[in-house]
Amino acid sequence: MTNSDKGLHKLTYREAVREAIREAMHKDERVFLMGEDVGRYGGCFAVSKGLLEEFGSERIRDTPLSESGFVGAGIGAALGGMRPIVEVMTVNFSLLAADQILNTAAVYLYMSGGQFNVPLVIRMATGGGRQLAAQHSRSLEGWYAHIPGIKVVCPATLEDARGMLWTALQDPDPVLIFENAGLYNMEGTVTATAGPVDIDRARVCRAGKDITIISYSASLHKSIEAAAILAKEGIEAEVIDLRSLRPLDEQTFLNSVAASHRALIVDEGCRSGSIAAEIAARIMENVFYELDAPVARLCSVEVPMPYAGHLEQAVLPQVDQIVNLVRKMVGADG
Amino acid sequence: MNENDIKEVIFTILKRLAPESDPSELAPDENIRKALDIDSFDALNFFVRIDEELGVSVPEADYGKLNTLTEMLAYFSRRLA
Amino acid sequence: MAEFCMPSLGSDMQAGTLIEWRVQQGDRVRRRDVIAVVETDKAAIEIEVYEDGVIESLLVEPGEKVAVGTAMAVIGTESAVKEQAMPAISAPGMHRGKVSPYARTLAAARGVDLNMVIGTGPEGAICAADIEQAAPAEPAKPAEQPGEVAEPTQRAAMRRAIASAMARSKREIPHYYLQTRIDMHRTLQWLASENAQRPIKERILPVVPLIRAVALALGEVPELNGYWLDDHHRISEAMHIGFVIALRQGGLMAPAILHADALGLDELMTALRDLIQRARSGGLRSTEMTDATVTITSLGDLGVETVYGIIYPPQVALVGFGKIIEQPWAEDGMLGIRPVLTATLAADHRATDGHRGAQFLDALNRYLQEPEKL
Numbered sequence: 089m090t091n092s093d094k095g096l097h098k099l100t101y102r103e104a105v106r107e108a109i110r111e112a113m114h115k116d117e118r119v120f121l122m123g124e125d126v127g128r129y130g131g132c133f134a135v136s137k138g139l140l141e142e143f144g145s146e147r148i149r150d151t152p153l154s155e156s157g158f159v160g161a162g163i164g165a166a167l168g169g170m171r172p173i174v175e176v177m178t179v180n181f182s183l184l185a186a187d188q189i190l191n192t193a194a195v196y197l198y199m200s201g202g203q204f205n206v207p208l209v210i211r212m213a214t215g216g217g218r219q220l221a222a223q224h225s226r227s228l229e230g231w232y233a234h235i236p237g238i239k240v241v242c243p244a245t246l247e248d249a250r251g252m253l254w255t256a257l258q259d260p261d262p263v264l265i266f267e268n269a270g271l272y273n274m275e276g277t278v279t280a281t282a283g284p285v286d287i288d289r290a291r292v293c294r295a296g297k298d299i300t301i302i303s304y305s306a307s308l309h310k311s312i313e314a315a316a317i318l319a320k321e322g323i324e325a326e327v328i329d330l331r332s333l334r335p336l337d338e339q340t341f342l343n344s345v346a347a348s349h350r351a352l353i354v355d356e357g358c359r360s361g362s363i364a365a366e367i368a369a370r371i372m373e374n375v376f377y378e379l380d381a382p383v384a385r386l387c388s389v390e391v392p393m394p395y396a397g398h399l400e401q402a403v404l405p406q407v408d409q410i411v412n413l414v415r416k417m418v419g420a421d422g
Numbered sequence: 423m424n425e426n427d428i429k430e431v432i433f434t435i436l437k438r439l440a441p442e443s444d445p446s447e448l449a450p451d452e453n454i455r456k457a458l459d460i461d462s463f464d465a466l467n468f469f470v471r472i473d474e475e476l477g478v479s480v481p482e483a484d485y486g487k488l489n490t491l492t493e494m495l496a497y498f499s500r501r502l503a
Numbered sequence: 504m505a506e507f508c509m510p511s512l513g514s515d516m517q518a519g520t521l522i523e524w525r526v527q528q529g530d531r532v533r534r535r536d537v538i539a540v541v542e543t544d545k546a547a548i549e550i551e552v553y554e555d556g557v558i559e560s561l562l563v564e565p566g567e568k569v570a571v572g573t574a575m576a577v578i579g580t581e582s583a584v585k586e587q588a589m590p591a592i593s594a595p596g597m598h599r600g601k602v603s604p605y606a607r608t609l610a611a612a613r614g615v616d617l618n619m620v621i622g623t624g625p626e627g628a629i630c631a632a633d634i635e636q637a638a639p640a641e642p643a644k645p646a647e648q649p650g651e652v653a654e655p656t657q658r659a660a661m662r663r664a665i666a667s668a669m670a671r672s673k674r675e676i677p678h679y680y681l682q683t684r685i686d687m688h689r690t691l692q693w694l695a696s697e698n699a700q701r702p703i704k705e706r707i708l709p710v711v712p713l714i715r716a717v718a719l720a721l722g723e724v725p726e727l728n729g730y731w732l733d734d735h736h737r738i739s740e741a742m743h744i745g746f747v748i749a750l751r752q753g754g755l756m757a758p759a760i761l762h763a764d765a766l767g768l769d770e771l772m773t774a775l776r777d778l779i780q781r782a783r784s785g786g787l788r789s790t791e792m793t794d795a796t797v798t799i800t801s802l803g804d805l806g807v808e809t810v811y812g813i814i815y816p817p818q819v820a821l822v823g824f825g826k827i828i829e830q831p832w833a834e835d836g837m838l839g840i841r842p843v844l845t846a847t848l849a850a851d852h853r854a855t856d857g858h859r860g861a862q863f864l865d866a867l868n869r870y871l872q873e874p875e876k877l
Contacts, residue, residue, distance in 0.1 A: 349603075349605045349631060376604050377604045377605065377607070377608050378604070378605050378608070379603060379604045379605050380603040380604075380605040380606060380624075380630045380631040380632075381603060381624065381625065381628075381630065416625060417625070419623060419624055419625070419630065419632065440751065441751070442751060442752070455804075459751070461749070461804040462708050462709075462710065462803075462804050463708065463775075463776070463779050466703075466706065466708060469703050470703050470704050473702075473703045473704075479702065479703055480703070481699065482695060482698045482699065482706060483695070483699075
């Protein structure tokens with residue numbers, strides 16, 4: 089698989105995002121990147137490392153520590169005909185720009201009577217697991233998915249990290265791209281020709297007939313790992329990568345649940361009012377009579393994220409929890 | 423009426439009695455009643471239909487001589503000659 | 504006023520689907536009129552009404568599946584006798600324990616009574632696997648099968664219906680078995696000479712004199728003709744002989760030749776031909792499905808010598824016939840070759856004893872030695 093002769097090349101998730109930005113900058117001169125430390129420092133997560141040298145300070149712009157200010161500037165630039173990529177360091181800080189995102193970007197088209205689209209892309213890191221404690225470890229993508237007027241996508245794979253940005257930039261409306269910071273160092277291969285991908289459909293990552301595990305972002309990889317363990321026990325789990333939380337491609341997971349008759353949602357967000365809750369509700373609404381077990385959710389424990397590593401891991405969904413839950417649901421827990 | 427015509431008639435009747443079967447797959451010397459699971463009622467129905475289609479009234483004593491396609495073709499050809 | 508209820512068309516039936524009404528509101532009906540067609544696990548059955556009167560209202564729409572005993576129509580009867588509706592037996596879906604929605608859906612589709620299923624899911628819930636256990640889906644046959652082959656679910660339903668009736672029989676009925684060999688040469692000779700004079704259409708099959716002989720023998724041993732119900736043996740005055748008919752797509756039915764004792768050989772042949780045709784193509788009547796008082800099964804066509812049958816509850820006897828085979832036969836100190844039939848009787852020991860059973864087989868043999876009197 090890793091043979092470069094076959095047109096595959098090895099890279100990290102971080103590099104895939106960087107390649108996507110570079111490609112967009114080359115393809116469309118209206119595209120520019122701005123955010124805290126994206127230039128001289130190379131990005132808080134080193135995503136934009138080297139881009140300042142390549143594209144110059146006009147197109148790779150360091151901003152002051154003012155999320156509300158630079159997200160607002162991004163909205164203005166988009167209205168003015170540019171195609172800005174605004175990097176918000178993490179979703180935690182996006183709350184300072186929440187008014188710009190929810191009350192301006194998301195509703196501008198509507199409030200202007202259909203006159204002004206906001207073709208803005210906002211990238212932000214999300215998720216816990218890196219011992220950054222309660223103020224820097226939230227997973228709020230489910231929150232944003234609550235808001236009509238924006239799109240919320242969560243690339244979990246290298247292909248999506250590489251391919252979602254360009255499609256997001258082509259979208260006439262605001263698109264939020266959530267990159268789980270735990271994935272940046274994930275290595276893998278993509279084909280040399282990897283290019284834009286859709287940002288509105290879920291994907292079946294692994295086929296199985298006994299249960300459907302619905303997940304996205306970092307939790308997807310835990311789900312896939314769990315499915316591999318379960319397969320050794322003869323339990324065939326189908327794993328679905330939602331990819332986009334808004335729009336939510338319900339048909340893909342509904343079809344799967346209708347066939348497997350069981351559903352488990354694995355979501356790093358807190359359970360109450362989560363996207364997992366939304367998915368569970370849609371399953372009830374649409375395929376209730378196909379269910380052979382109550383829909384189950386595995387979400388983060390509802391406490392402020394602890395700093396201590398072992399406690400933090402205890403809060404986040406884990407592979408063994410997925411395995412145990414599935415065993416119970418399919419009646420294979422002895 | 424040549425042998426092929428007779429065969430056609432036999433197949434049509436058998437197909438009606440055993441709709442899920444394909445009489446054309448019968449081997450010439452295969453026991454038809456066993457192959458197509460035809461009970462005595464359908465066997466009688468078969469001879470009633472043969473009478474209607476070919477005008478050959480098979481006496482009961484001859485039933486036992488008509489087990490296979492080969493036997494039937496020979497018998498009906500002779501009766502129709 | 505009387506209620507016309509979904510009849511039980513067999514001890515194994517729990518519910519039926521109304522296919523069509525043959526009457527409208529305001530129609531005058533007479534006892535035994537066919538007023539509806541109902542689909543059971545086994546077939547579409549024409550349902551007769553049991554009283555004279557006027558259809559006041561139809562309560563069930565075609566396509567609806569209702570439990571046995573559910574009122575389907577209100578009939579205004581001239582005799583103001585108030586008929587009491589049969590109490591509805593609990594239908595699938597009445598189960599109050601934990602059942603997954605999918606298991607419920609499966610159970611309804613396969614006609615599984617949830618009360619009879621033990622849940623093995625979380626917290627003892629009945630889940631799909633438990634329904635699969637109770638009623639496995641039949642493997643789908645290739646789709647290109649032509650003709651009147653029933654859908655797999657219907658075939659599975661029939662299999663379960665048979666399973667339920669036969670399991671009940673073996674569980675509840677203490678069977679005893681008797682067997683005798685009958686020299687058939689007189690009957691067959693008589694039949695051959697009779698048939699030789701007849702056009703094909705009017706020929707009589709050997710099973711017909713057998714049925715006739717059973718009817719006559721039952722006349723001498725009436726205890727075998729009837730039911731065991733509520734701990735009581737009920738001898739039936741009418742004689743409706745159920746005849747087991749194998750269906751080409753699998754499964755079987757045992758519709759009754761009504762008033763078989765009143766039919767001569769030609770009438771029996773006609774009745775049997777008609778019954779087999781309708782069993783295989785649909786169009787049996789409800790009384791034919793419910794009223795059999797005794798059953799005959801004949802497996803002779805397949806070369807089987809002896810049939811040890813299982814009684815169809817609540818009947819008390821089943822007569823089995825094997826193949827008529829040429830065998831050495833000693834009689835009057837001489838050895839000869841005779842066509843020999845093995846006849847068996849499976850009977851309910853609660854209702855009769857071996858002695859009466861033996862008298863029945865003896866009478867059966869006697870009648871078959873005097874075929875001209877049949």
